Amino acid sequence: MTTLPQTFVDWFASKGWTIHPHQQDMLDAADAPSLLLIAPTGGGKTLAGFLPTLIDLHHTPRDGLHTLYVSPLKALAADIRRNLTTPVTEMGLPIRVEDRTGDTSYTQKRRQRADPPHILLTTPESLALLTSYEDAPRIFKGLRRVIVDEIHALAESKRGDQLMLALARLQTLEPGLKRIGLSATVEDPQAIADQLAHHPDPTLIINADPGPEPDIRMLTTEELPPWAGGGAKYAIPAVLDQVRQHKTTLIFHNTRAQAEIFFHNLWLANEDDLPIGIHHGSLAREQRERVEAAMVRGDLRAIVCTGSLDLGIDWGDVDLVIQIGAPKNVKRLVQRIGRANHRYNAPSKALLVPANRFEVVECVAALEAVKDHDLDGDPKGPGPRDVLCQHVLLTACAGPFDADQLYAEVITAGAYRTLTRPQFDACLDFCATGGYALRAYDKWQRLKQTGGTWHLRDPRASRNIRMNMGTIMDTDTLKVRLKHRGGGKPLGEVEEGFAATLTAGDTFLIGGQIVRYEGLNQMTVEVTRRPSDKPRIATFMGTKFATSTQLSHRILRMFQQPSWPELPQHTADWLALQRQVSKLPEPDRLLIESFPFEGRCQTVVYGFAGRNAMQTLGLLLTQRMEERGLDPLGFVTTDYALLIWGLEPLDDPEPLFEARNLREGLETWLKGNAVMKRTFKQSATIAGLIERNTPQSRKTGRQATFSSDILYDTLQKYDPDHLLLDITREEATRGLVDFGRIEEMAARIQGRIDHLHLDRVTPLAAPLFLEAGRVPVKGAGQERLLEEHADRLMAASGLDGLAPEPERPKWRVPW
Structure with a gap:
């Protein structure tokens, strides 16, 4: 010892x-x-x-x-x-x-x-x-x-x-x-x-000894959770009461926009003027640092925050954590719980606040998972090759290198130990020439081999390589400042796309303040304070979490219980009613409900694959339904279900869910979809093909997108097997569209589908009709509706019996 x-x-x-x-x-x-x-x-x-x-x-x-x-x-x-x-x-x-x-x-x-x-x-x-x-x-x-x-x-x-x-x-x-x-x-x-x-x-x-179990439960509120939505405004009186009872409370949210909304509503209800702050990644550094310093001093009673405070910083006397909205991931919940009572062998204290009725079920499932020490996480895939390309370029910046030695070095790194030599050589060739379709351009001729070693063709290129390194792909944002001669106080950032929608006089929330958009000055959003107006919300992308596979499976297992004494009575009654009029989804089967509502044929698919995967499934299924003449009109998704509405009923869903058909549909859809271009832009930036920063300036998001779109279209046409297109297909399937979760669902059900034809909306489906984010399907169904609408207009005006005047021939006068 x-x-x-x-x-x-x-x-x-x-x-x-x-x-x-x-x-x-x-x-x-x-x-x-x-x-x-x-x-x-x-x-x-x-x-x-x-x-x-x-x-x-x-x-x-x-x-x-x-x-x-x-x-x-x-x-x-x-x-x-x-x-x-x-x-x-x-x-x-x-x-x-x-x-x-x-x-x-x-x-x-x-x-x-x-x-x-x-x-x-x-x-x-x-x-x-x-x-x-x-x-x-x-x-x-x-x-x-x-x-x-x-x-x-x-x-x-x-x-x-x-x-x-x-x-x-x-x-x-x-x-x-x-x-x-x-x-x-x-x-x-x-x-x-x-x-x-x-x-x-x-x-x-x-x-180490894990210490005592955390004190974690669901917050009891007088008002019941709503059927849909993510703001949890109903719980604000109960949350404020908890803040009064504790020294310092961290109030976690899953997105920055939700944090802004909740902070605004919390402040309006804060009649005791308790010192409360807000902290997230889109706020100005100065504001974040002020909040952090106040936390260390113990000046704040509560901080509304996001993942920016997830990790192991010791913030003093935090004695309560409140998670607003279902945590989506048990491991993340455990991490956040640990922010309270940051001492050895002191139990952490936390409260969960479901944002809507279904999240009550998810929160109870998460509580049971924490109790069982059942953390979630997906297996790590092979090391991404766009990161490897960046590493090759950074290695060249340090001086000449031997390819054999570098390959031997790379495969000692965890995720890259299965990297083959041809894969490594393809990355090296890309770094050296840009690939087959781009090797004629000097811009991408970056490496050269001399005497058996590789080195930068132009040593001055190291500056640009270093300026563009990194794997964090920031959302394209613009700075927000209070309007003032000589430059006002920085407030934070908003997305470039959101800023483009603003006109003078529009109001939005940032840092808990309502501000009025005054104009754009040298790529900076200038605002003034407007405390009395009802705000719009800046569309902070942040991280949009999907319910983990393990948590989804736990919820499906809960549904199979004969009763639910662990659930609040209102939620247990809701599930019991679903079982009575339809059935509850099962772990190894796929439940699909079809019923009429508001003159449309409604289909609900309970896939429990997470929001990204369910969104992708909606795009694929409506595409297949369009091909079969079912005239889908649109869809909306949550983490657990997909609702599709259209003009024709779905009789046989099984062909839609055949794994090979889903894979082929995905590949067809991805070829012409913006998802691929967005993914290509990210991978091409990491790999060094696209430069966001130059010694003179930083490209705007639109400029970078324009450049990447041209490159993507060029490679698709002249070099479809280009390394970056291969990387893009892998990344798109694994990341943005989460197709792996769809394949996991297909493997889990193995063709076992329960398709119920019902005469009304079911209890579990009802909240889907209240969800925001509906996606329209532009196809034969929309054209059919327009034709029917035109016919009704003509009939109402008495014109339906008149034949259209035939088109007169256009004679050409010979003289």
Whole structure:
């Protein structure tokens, strides 16, 4: 067992602490090539990760970079720096701790490259940039440890793939490098361990005592949840009452727009003038920092927020978390719960607030999943090749490289260990020439091979490559400022598409304020305050969560119970009525209901595949229905169901759901769909084909879209097998349209379909008629309606009996 130096023992004692067992385990295993610590929130994970570093530097003071800490958030890196400064200062350790993120000044970044601190706290993007410099071998010389915090949050995105490729590069520079991953919420520890590992070395997993079960339940309200909608306005009196009873409450929402609406309504009802703030990613940095500082001081009683406060920042006296709307994902819910009572062995306290009647069922299912420790998550696919292309270009920025050595390095990174050599060579060829259809253009001739090594054709290209690196594809946004001579106060950002819809005098919400649009000035939205007007809402894209596969399956299993004592009586009665007049969906069967309503033939498909997949299913099914002459007119979706309305009844749904037909329909639909162009734009930007930033300026979203659309159409016509088109097809199927969930549904039901013909709307279908976001189908059905409408007009005016005047021949006069 590794013993703590006396200096550390005395410091622990001065705090009234003793070392936790998992912290001791991390010390004892400090020489392992790779470690993954899973410990509850408030369990001292960060200190466990840093203890070996602090002790090593205490025993052997040295210059240069010793430990690299990587976090998904800039704010988290800054928070860790503040927390690390305390033990370093109080024990008098000869250690310099600094952070390096997008907020770090240019002067400090240059100094850090010349004289690295002992501990550098950074993000995946800043680390990738550091590895791209010619002096990277000197910067990282002697690096002993890399700590990846909140690794679960990175492992699920391309940022995690980017990070693991950067770690593979560091391991080449420093073969003895040790890797440490820290997380509180991991559904599959072995899968995360495999991603963290430097293959073939394994990762040792250390599980801490999970501590007491969280105190989590559904909020009781006097008013019943509505049948549809996502705002949960009905619960505001009960939420305010909870805020009064606690020191600091975090009120989480799934989207930024929902957070803005709820904050506005909460503030209107806040008759006690309780100090309440709002925090999300579209707000100005200055405003976010003011809210964060007020939270640390304990000045705020509540903060309405989104995923921007999901991760492990210690925000002081937070003693209650409220989740507005169904959490959609159990792992995310557990992460958010952990923000309350951020102390070891102190139970977290949380309340769930369903936004509508169906979300009551989903919230109860989520509560049971938390109790059962049943976290959700989908298996990680192979490493994305657009990220690999970017990594190849960044490697070239650092100097000449050998292709064989780089390939050997890449396949040591978790998600890329199954990458074949032909796949790698295709990425290398794309980076070098742009591919077959583009190799004639100098713009994309970026790499050249000389004497067996690859290097940049023009060393000056490294500047543009670095300016355009990264995997976070920001929604195209415009800054919002209060109108003032010389530049007013920044408020945040709104989407470019939303700004294009505004005319002078329009009002919208941002940062909890109602503002009036005055005009666009040099790509900045200028506004004035208008507290009395009813606002529109800025259409923040943010992240639109879909209910996870595991949570959907749990809901379907709940439906099979004979009764539901765990549900509120009003919801249990609703499900019982559905069972009486129709039936409830089953896990291994597909329920389809057909009934007439408002003169239309209605069809409801209870697929439980998540919102993105159900939206895609709606597009595919209406396309097939159009081909069969059923004249669909439109559809609307939720996470659990799809409602289609049309002019002709659906008699036999089975051919529509045959897996091969669905796949063929998807490929046909994708070829001419905007989804493909949107996905191509994202992948082409990550891979380096499209540059958003230049030394002179940043392209607007419209300019970038115009450029990518031209490239997409060109490649489709002249090089349909181009690498980026192949990547785009993979990404579109896996991401935006979530076709994998549809295939999972088809495999689950295996053709077992219950098609019920009913004479009225069913209880479970009724809320679908209240959903927003209806999608019209422009086809034969719309034309038929127009013809019928014209006939009715003619009949009402007495013109239906008159034959149209024949067209007179157009004679040509010969003279």
